[in-house]
Amino acid sequence: MMEEKLKLFLRTMISNKGSDLHIKSGSIVRVRIDGVLKLLGKDPLSAEEVDAIAQAITTPEQYLSLKKERNLDFTYVLGEEYRFRVNFFYQMDGLSAVFRIIPVKIATLDELNLPEVIKTFAQMQRGLVLVTGVTGSGKSTTLAALIDKINNEQKKHIITIEDPIEFIHKDKGCLINQRSVGQDTRSFSEALRGALREDPDVILVGEMRDLETIDIAIHAANTGHLVFSTLHTLDAKETIDRIVGMFEKEEQNRIRSSLASVLEGVVSQRLIPTKHGGRVAGIEILKKTARIEQLIRENRDYEIPDALFEGKEIYGTQTFDQALLDLVRSGTITQEVAVEYATNPSDLKLKMQGVGKGAIVDDAPQSRKVDVFAFKEDT
Numbered sequence: 137m138m139e140e141k142l143k144l145f146l147r148t149m150i151s152n153k154g155s156d157l158h159i160k161s162g163s164i165v166r167v168r169i170d171g172v173l174k175l176l177g178k179d180p181l182s183a184e185e186v187d188a189i190a191q192a193i194t195t196p197e198q199y200l201s202l203k204k205e206r207n208l209d210f211t212y213v214l215g216e217e218y219r220f221r222v223n224f225f226y227q228m229d230g231l232s233a234v235f236r237i238i239p240v241k242i243a244t245l246d247e248l249n250l251p252e253v254i255k256t257f258a259q260m261q262r263g264l265v266l267v268t269g270v271t272g273s274g275k276s277t278t279l280a281a282l283i284d285k286i287n288n289e290q291k292k293h294i295i296t297i298e299d300p301i302e303f304i305h306k307d308k309g310c311l312i313n314q315r316s317v318g319q320d321t322r323s324f325s326e327a328l329r330g331a332l333r334e335d336p337d338v339i340l341v342g343e344m345r346d347l348e349t350i351d352i353a354i355h356a357a358n359t360g361h362l363v364f365s366t367l368h369t370l371d372a373k374e375t376i377d378r379i380v381g382m383f384e385k386e387e388q389n390r391i392r393s394s395l396a397s398v399l400e401g402v403v404s405q406r407l408i409p410t411k412h413g414g415r416v417a418g419i420e421i422l423k424k425t426a427r428i429e430q431l432i433r434e435n436r437d438y439e440i441p442d443a444l445f446e447g448k449e450i451y452g453t454q455t456f457d458q459a460l461l462d463l464v465r466s467g468t469i470t471q472e473v474a475v476e477y478a479t480n481p482s483d484l485k486l487k488m489q490g491v492g493k494g495a496i497v498d499d500a501p502q503s504r505k506v507d508v509f510a511f512k513e514d515t
Contacts (some may be wrong), residue, residue: 137188138185138188138189138192139189139192139193141185141189142159142189142192142193143214145157145159145165145167145176146214146218146220146235147214148167148176149167149176149235149237150218150237152167152169153169153170154167154168154169154237155168155169155236155237155272156168156234156235156236156237157176157220157234157235158173158232158233158234159181159186159189159232159233159234159235160181160186160227160229160232160233161181161182161183161185161186161187161227161229161230161231161232162180162181162182162183162229162230163180163181163229164176164177164178164179164180164181165177165181170409170413170414170415171272171407171409171415183229183230183231186230186231186232186233187230187231189233190202190224190231190233193212193222194208194210194224198210202224206225206226207223207224207225207226208222208223208224208225209221209222209223209299209300209318210222210300211238211300211301212235217240218237218238218240219237219238219240219302219304220235220236220237220238221235221236221238221300221302222234222235222236238302238303239277239303240304242280242281242284242303242305243277243280243281244281244284244285245258245281245282245285247281248274248277248278248281248417249417250278250281250417250419251419251421251452251454252452253421253423253451253452253453254278254282254401254403254421255285256423256452257282257364257400257401257403258282258285258286258289260362260400261360261362262357262360262361262362262398263357263362263363263398263399263400263401263424264353264354264357264363264365264395264398264399264400265282265362265363265364265365265400265401265402265403266344266364266365266366266367266375266399266401266402266403267279267364267365267366267402267403267404267405268366268367268368268369268370268371268372268375268402268403268404268405269366269368269369269370269404269405269406270368270370270406271368272407273405273406273407274405274407274417275366275405276302276303276342276366278403278405279340279364279366280302280303280305282364283296283303283305283312283338283340283364284305286310286338287305287307287308287309287310287312288308288309289309290309290310291309291310292309292310292311292337292338293310293311293312293313293334293335293336293337293338294310294311294312294313294336294337294338294339294340295312295313295314295315295331295334295336295338295339295340296312296313296314296315296339296340296342297315297317297321297324297327297328297331297339297340297341297342298314298315298316298317298340298342299316299317299318299324299342299343300316300317300318300319301314301315301316310338313334315327317342323349324341324342324343324344324345324346324349325346325348325349325352328341328349328352328353328356329352331356332352332355332356332359332361336361337361337362338361338362338363338364339353339356339361339362339363339364340363340364340365341353341363341364341365341366342365342366343365343366343367343368344365344366344367344379347382347383350379350382351383351391353365354391354394354395354398355394357398358394358397358398367379369404370404370406370456370479371404371420371441371455371456371479372402372404372420372422372440372441372444373437373438373440373441375402375404376395376399376402376432376437376440377437379391379395380392380395392432392433392435393433395432396429396430396432396433397429399422399424399432400423400424401421401422401423401424402420402421402422403419403420403421403422404419404420404421404422404456405417405418405419406418406419406456406477408460408463408469408473408474408477409469409473410468410469411467411468411469411470416463416468416469418456418459418460418463418477419454419456419459420444420454420455420456420459421444421452421453421454422440422444422453423447423451423452423453425443425447425451425453427443427447428440428443431443441455441479444458445458455479456478456479457478457479457480457483457484457487460474460477460478460484461474461484461487461488464488471488474488475488
């Protein structure tokens, strides 16, 4: 009975183009639509009802694990069309749960309206490529599109390590082995260490959560593999600072040198509300150049934003604020929203007033029209 009630909630969320369903003991169900939580119905669910949902959609082993560990991650399937990443957890009033929809169809890089330079990351033979952003910024969607491009165009062995597996990749040109942490392996670091003995060409690590995973990922990229992963960082500079800062001081020069050698790209994403509803991606792009490599090696990270700004025409790099200016030019977002989401709001204001490098002027070339962002939210 409670599973049928859950299915009704999920189908209502899908029909309203929501991304997340929130269930909490003693509270009304909520759904996230365009980034905003909205009430679904009028009646709160009791602690007993939420517990009954958990029992209905988990195996006996999973339910025991939830009781013991006080949280549980798994995937729930609704018919043949919809999959959800589920997290149950205990809080002071009882159980809560979040169901996040996972698209079955993998969107292409073109369908996501991503800058052309991002396609080059799928063509690389080795190195480290990171997709970063806060929770819900579309990192998994971008990575899935990159893996799908490789799968369609090349003949390689791809290993993914995820928690849990989100997008399902069928073997096309490539052989793809997808491993779920907790089900197929005990940890990211253990699976990544094992992957180096499994003859991979491409390795996707769902998230670089700890120092050991980061160290092995850098080593894998250094030994001739193409490694993709994610971090919860806002931009390229913060990404580099976060990686280096996780190591002890005596290790940081070694890591800087290794990172400078292997880091091929950083794609940092934020979802921005558009003028007409929905959201669009604002994207900062770092692509490895001789100057970028030198700046990382010499601990001059503060100069990276300038290097990205100046490399837009030649290398396709851009800062987040440059991306916002393009969205303002194309009429996709308002100037007020651009300032609200800017990395440097005062500097962006000046550019929109026609002052400084990259400023908006009346005869500035119009950027191509940008469609509403097609990403689904992720972690």
